[in-house]
Amino acid sequence: MNLQMITSQIETILSVNEKVAENAVIISDGGQTSADLVVFLVPSVSTDESVLKKEIVEFILDKTGEEISPSRIFIVEEIPRTGTGKLFRRVLHQMMASKDEEN
Numbered sequence: 001m002n003l004q005m006i007t008s009q010i011e012t013i014l015s016v017n018e019k020v021a022e023n024a025v026i027i028s029d030g031g032q033t034s035a036d037l038v039v040f041l042v043p044s045v046s047t048d049e050s051v052l053k054k055e056i057v058e059f060i061l062d063k064t065g066e067e068i069s070p071s072r073i074f075i076v077e078e079i080p081r082t083g084t085g086k087l088f089r090r091v092l093h094q095m096m097a098s099k100d101e102e103n
Contacts, residue, residue, distance in 0.1 A: 003027050006068060007037065013063045019045055019052060024079045026092050028071065037070040038096055040079060049075050074099055 007025040014023040021044035028036045043052060053073045060068060074095070080088035 003031065003036070009064070010037065010039065010060060010068065010070070013060060014039070014041065014056070017056070017059055019043055019047065019055065022079045024087050024089075024092055025070070026089055026096070028096065029093065035069070035071050037068070038092075039070045039073045040076050040092055040095070041073065042076060042078060072096070 004027075007027060010025045011023055014020045014025075021042045023039060023041040026038050026040075028038050031037070039056065041056065052075065056073055057069050060070070076095070080091040080095070082088050
């Protein structure tokens with residue numbers, strides 16, 4: 001399965017998780033494997049971020065039945081979208097780079 005299909009699959013899986021209001025999955029720059037997947041999510045409930053991240057990884061593994069696990073999960077207030085409502089992937093990559101610099 002190619003990475004683009006996996007990103008769509010994970011977005012669909014996360015869309016049914018009651019703790020996720022909205023999500024987006026991208027491939028980190030130069031990514032070649034499922035380990036290069038990065039998840040951005042807007043939580044639907046207030047919760048401890050580290051607990052939520054662990055639950056999300058377990059949820060993905062449970063639903064896919066495969067060793068597909070994102071390398072990073074970022075909790076954000078909103079998912080950037082274009083004027084037509086599509087994911088603004090370039091902005092997501094910029095957000096990822098910015099958060100990587102913070103760490």
